[in-house]
Amino acid sequence: MQLKDYVTNVPDFPKEGIQFKDITPLIADGQALRYAVKKLSNYARDKEVDLVVGPDARGFIFGTPIAVELGVGFIPVRKPGKLPRETYTESFNLEYDQASLSLHKDDIKAGQRVLIVDDLLATGGTIEATIRLVEKAGGNVVGIAFLIELAALKGKNKISNYPVFSLLTY
Amino acid sequence: MQLKDYVTNVPDFPKEGIQFKDITPLIADGQALRYAVKKLSNYARDKEVDLVVGPDARGFIFGTPIAVELGVGFIPVRKPGKLPRETYTESFNLEYDQASLSLHKDDIKAGQRVLIVDDLLATGGTIEATIRLVEKAGGNVVGIAFLIELAALKGKNKISNYPVFSLLTY
Numbered sequence: 007m008q009l010k011d012y013v014t015n016v017p018d019f020p021k022e023g024i025q026f027k028d029i030t031p032l033i034a035d036g037q038a039l040r041y042a043v044k045k046l047s048n049y050a051r052d053k054e055v056d057l058v059v060g061p062d063a064r065g066f067i068f069g070t071p072i073a074v075e076l077g078v079g080f081i082p083v084r085k086p087g088k089l090p091r092e093t094y095t096e097s098f099n100l101e102y103d104q105a106s107l108s109l110h111k112d113d114i115k116a117g118q119r120v121l122i123v124d125d126l127l128a129t130g131g132t133i134e135a136t137i138r139l140v141e142k143a144g145g146n147v148v149g150i151a152f153l154i155e156l157a158a159l160k161g162k163n164k165i166s167n168y169p170v171f172s173l174l175t176y
Numbered sequence: 177m178q179l180k181d182y183v184t185n186v187p188d189f190p191k192e193g194i195q196f197k198d199i200t201p202l203i204a205d206g207q208a209l210r211y212a213v214k215k216l217s218n219y220a221r222d223k224e225v226d227l228v229v230g231p232d233a234r235g236f237i238f239g240t241p242i243a244v245e246l247g248v249g250f251i252p253v254r255k256p257g258k259l260p261r262e263t264y265t266e267s268f269n270l271e272y273d274q275a276s277l278s279l280h281k282d283d284i285k286a287g288q289r290v291l292i293v294d295d296l297l298a299t300g301g302t303i304e305a306t307i308r309l310v311e312k313a314g315g316n317v318v319g320i321a322f323l324i325e326l327a328a329l330k331g332k333n334k335i336s337n338y339p340v341f342s343l344l345t346y
Contacts, residue, residue: 074241079206080209087190
């Protein structure tokens, strides 16, 4: 299955100069969605994952079905003010913005094996903050899976200490 | 399986007087998550669903795995400015806020059978806006599935013309 056929390039979104990879046609297609979820889950199958963690909001799109496929729980990392119990919070720079992310303090137990899932690796800011949150909570990041890596933005350099898998690379 | 054992009540969140139903313990448990996804999918299995639609961001958490389970695509309804192509937008009142939601104009084809999924039915504002967006795009709402219905808030009255299923009612 040629998944790249389902990814659209939208120039100048969300602002000038950004080439936005629109994955909505891929997730709108039942076969493409299922194929991508299977492939990303297969990457993690031998890693004895205890939990899948995904950042708000597009990390939820692949994170939950991968957790269901692996038979483990899913932990959302969210924008501040969205999680109701006590959280850790980390700030970071995005490709075209600044942001913070939070994680419930008690959602991960010390030593639990965590797979982080997101749709896209760009400059790596979101995923670095997610790693810091997981490690603050005591989790052990055993893998990071992306649907798409934008290689030119070199986000992978920031997470070179972790096993990383990207289904599609541009 | 007693799913209610995995839902926590957080008083006065996000503001005083609101009893917040925290579903993160449920989705953090692999068995509870899988059970909930199966039950919600079973509700829709005889409805010949073409697409699952879920609102940003917690609608993604159950929407995508249900789409995968049913073998159909998932369409995200998002906060304005997040979807890169041309959208319809609808504004609405929340239980404790005001908000808008957008849908790509070409994500649904005329007559497609749509299952809407969200985690929680409170006053019904989010889901009413989602229905309006789906119908503007030409979709046919054949079912609406919630993990939780807060019956006292009477959101169901707003969507009484549609088949509605809630896995848990409070």
